[in-house]
Amino acid sequence: MTDQPSTAVSFCRPAYDRDRLKTRLLHIGFGAFARAHLAVYLDATLAKTAGDWGICAVRLHSGADELAALEKAGCLYQLAEADDDSATIRTIGAVCATLHPKTTDVEAFYAPFVSADLSIISLTVTEKGYCTDGRGNLDIENPAIQRDLRDAAVAQTAVGVIVEGLRRRRATGVGGLSVMSCDNLPENGQTTQNVICAFAGLKDADLAQWIAHNVTFPSTMVDRIVPALTKQAEEYIAGLAGGSGANDIVCEPFRQWVIEDNFIAGRPDFDLAGAQFVENVAPFEDMKLRMLNGSHSFLAYLGALAGYETVSDCMKDKQLRGAARALMVREQIPTLSMPEGTDLEAYADDLLKRFENTRLKHKTTQIASDGSQKLPQRMLNSINHHLRHGTPWHALCLGVAAWMAYARGQDENGAALPLADPLAQRIRSIVADQADGPDYVRAMLQLDTVFPVQLANDPGFQQPLITAYQRLRQPGVHAALADLEN
Numbered sequence: 482m483t484d485q486p487s488t489a490v491s492f493c494r495p496a497y498d499r500d501r502l503k504t505r506l507l508h509i510g511f512g513a514f515a516r517a518h519l520a521v522y523l524d525a526t527l528a529k530t531a532g533d534w535g536i537c538a539v540r541l542h543s544g545a546d547e548l549a550a551l552e553k554a555g556c557l558y559q560l561a562e563a564d565d566d567s568a569t570i571r572t573i574g575a576v577c578a579t580l581h582p583k584t585t586d587v588e589a590f591y592a593p594f595v596s597a598d599l600s601i602i603s604l605t606v607t608e609k610g611y612c613t614d615g616r617g618n619l620d621i622e623n624p625a626i627q628r629d630l631r632d633a634a635v636a637q638t639a640v641g642v643i644v645e646g647l648r649r650r651r652a653t654g655v656g657g658l659s660v661m662s663c664d665n666l667p668e669n670g671q672t673t674q675n676v677i678c679a680f681a682g683l684k685d686a687d688l689a690q691w692i693a694h695n696v697t698f699p700s701t702m703v704d705r706i707v708p709a710l711t712k713q714a715e716e717y718i719a720g721l722a723g724g725s726g727a728n729d730i731v732c733e734p735f736r737q738w739v740i741e742d743n744f745i746a747g748r749p750d751f752d753l754a755g756a757q758f759v760e761n762v763a764p765f766e767d768m769k770l771r772m773l774n775g776s777h778s779f780l781a782y783l784g785a786l787a788g789y790e791t792v793s794d795c796m797k798d799k800q801l802r803g804a805a806r807a808l809m810v811r812e813q814i815p816t817l818s819m820p821e822g823t824d825l826e827a828y829a830d831d832l833l834k835r836f837e838n839t840r841l842k843h844k845t846t847q848i849a850s851d852g853s854q855k856l857p858q859r860m861l862n863s864i865n866h867h868l869r870h871g872t873p874w875h876a877l878c879l880g881v882a883a884w885m886a887y888a889r890g891q892d893e894n895g896a897a898l899p900l901a902d903p904l905a906q907r908i909r910s911i912v913a914d915q916a917d918g919p920d921y922v923r924a925m926l927q928l929d930t931v932f933p934v935q936l937a938n939d940p941g942f943q944q945p946l947i948t949a950y951q952r953l954r955q956p957g958v959h960a961a962l963a964d965l966e967n
């Protein structure tokens with residue numbers, strides 16, 4: 482048992498009739514986040530209503546082994562909702578089937594898509610999974626999209642798979658459904674609609690028309706901190722629960738879900754499990770993307786450069802913690818328009834408390850991944866706001882500079898930093914070609930899927946960024962953070 486004796490542990494198992502579950506919700510990208518978010522909301526809903534809403538858990542690339550293990554375990558797995566004082570071990574029962582293209586043939590793979598039971602296709606495929614051009618539209622130059630356009634039957638992108646599924650569904654006449662994104666993108670419903678409709682339009686104009694009339698794309702704001710499972714976390718669950726399985730996961734106790742109520746073929750009563758159905762998700766998305774994800778990325782780049790391994794390590798550094806708070810309170814809050822009564826400063830302080838959770842072992846390098854996909858909605862949109870209004874954006878500036886410094890691949894002590902990003906190849910060649918300094922910053926600004934041309938060429942953006950970048954490189958992270966305090 483690796484747990485501290487002071488942890489209060491409770492257990493929770495599904496008491497509803499799992500034999501009634503059918504695939505009514507098919508989830509593409511059933512990784513750590515979906516296991517700890519969507520499936521938990523459905524599990525908690527089923528605990529209140531019973532019913533037949535089950536999830537078919539789908540992975541498209543990696544994950545075949547995890548899904549096989551899930552099947553073997555009767556589609557049950559354990560979730561530890563943990564902080565430094567307590568843990569709840571939940572056995573989640575909402576999954577009723579699994580599907581992976583590697584372990585099934587094409588016809589069997591698409592069978593659930595054409596079933597009348599299916600009402601929702603949901604997805605967590607990360608920002609890059611939508612194959613956009615950085616402006617929310619389909620990137621038709623993307624090699625994976627090109628390949629799927631050529632051979633739809635063996636589509637490999639989520640976009641290609643969903644369009645092929647919808648094509649088959651239309652042919653059987655069972656009616657439409659809803660496609661619900663659960664990824665951290667602004668207007669994720671609209672983006673999903675854009676890429677699906679554009680892809681379908683390139684294949685078959687009639688299909689695109691059918692989708693326009695028979696498929697809805699609700700937007701959602703999802704929130705729960707669910708780090709990739711580490712060896713330590715695995716031992717932690719095993720210690721508390723007396724064993725662990727391939728799909729077990731540790732996450733924080735907090736969860737939030739705001740959903741646009743726009744479902745054409747029915748939906749579970751997720752509100753009974755604490756979700757909020759609203760007409761317009763956009764303000765909640767912006768709040769979460771800029772406050773939580775924005776400060777996460779800020780901490781990830783600056784923290785990793787300073788040699789911190791996890792977000793909770795960053796929180797122990799008073800300067801870094803203070804800078805993350807300043808980023809949220811002084812520079813993100815002024816960009817937001819929230820429904821009356823929302824206390825954004827309290828939200829910022831709650832976030833800092835959530836980041837302190839030492840159980841999560843949330844690696845700075847994990848959050849640092851895919852920066853080219855994350856920066857626009859987490860920092861650049863806010864910078865644009867400040868440039869328009871003539872208001873200060875020093876911390877945001879440092880955050881963007883820190884992304885550029887991180888991309889050079891070494892922390893302040895000379896230790897290697899991993900670069901995982903769809904633009905990694907281009908970034909590596911910029912790093913190789915440009916000496917560290919202003920020319921490097923200018924060359925990075927030419928990544929036009931990240932920086933819109935107008936912003937990149939704005940001297941009011943470029944110059945402060947170069948100055949912040951140089952302070953960050955010399956004397957370093959803490960001196961640059963100290964500048965923010967003045």
Ligand code: CS2
Binds near residue numbers: 705707855
């Ligand atoms: C994180 C998110 O990895 C990241 O980029 O910022 O996964 C974050 O933990 C979640 O959005 C929290 O809801």
